[in-house]
Amino acid sequence: MTELEKLNAGLPYCYADEEMIARKSRAIKWCEEYNAIDGTDYEAQYKCLQKMLGSVGERVWISKTFGCDCGKNIFIGDDFTGNFNLTVLDIREVYIGNNVMIGPNTLITTVGHPLSPKGRREYMAEAKPVRIGNDVWIGGNVTILPGVTIGNNVVIAAGAVVHEDIPDNCLVGGVPASKIKDLENDVK
Numbered sequence: 001m002t003e004l005e006k007l008n009a010g011l012p013y014c015y016a017d018e019e020m021i022a023r024k025s026r027a028i029k030w031c032e033e034y035n036a037i038d039g040t041d042y043e044a045q046y047k048c049l050q051k052m053l054g055s056v057g058e059r060v061w062i063s064k065t066f067g068c069d070c071g072k073n074i075f076i077g078d079d080f081t082g083n084f085n086l087t088v089l090d091i092r093e094v095y096i097g098n099n100v101m102i103g104p105n106t107l108i109t110t111v112g113h114p115l116s117p118k119g120r121r122e123y124m125a126e127a128k129p130v131r132i133g134n135d136v137w138i139g140g141n142v143t144i145l146p147g148v149t150i151g152n153n154v155v156i157a158a159g160a161v162v163h164e165d166i167p168d169n170c171l172v173g174g175v176p177a178s179k180i181k182d183l184e185n186d187v188k
Contacts, residue, residue: 027068085105151168155170
């Protein structure tokens with residue numbers, strides 16, 4: 001198997017592989033292009049996102065600076081706002097639903113590395129998809145770790161580290177993030 005095939009199969013893979021480096025280099029160029037666009041030229045930003053990402057719904061906006069690892073693994077629904085300094089390490093797929101807001105300095109990562117120094121010296125990694133439902137508000141400085149699924153009508157408090165799945169209709173916060181209270185869904 002190639003390293004990309006291992007990655008897509010959910011197996012450990014070497015991120016120093018030529019194909020993996022080429023994919024990341026392409027994303028770096030796209031992010032440079034996107035971040036160079038006038039911050040008030042929303043049409044040009046949107047067109048660039050359509051080129052960069054796997055799919056983009058209607059009324060999608062991401063502020064400067066935006067960074068990603070692949071781009072084509074990001075799938076965004078309608079009515080999305082990504083505030084300043086959004087980083088999406090989309091080695092694997094990141095699915096974002098409709099009516100989602102993400103606060104500044106947020107990290108969504110699909111990739112992790114071994115606990116063993118030998119594995120890290122060998123440039124090994126493992127990746128799992130992230131899924132974010134509809135009507136989600138993610139506060140500033142939040143970190144969402146690999147393999148997490150966030151339900152619908154969820155609010156994640158600023159500074160939280162989300163390491164496990166979050167059910168529908170709740171407010172979570174803290175490090176690690178835990179449920180604070182249930183939320184009413186008034187748009188069913």
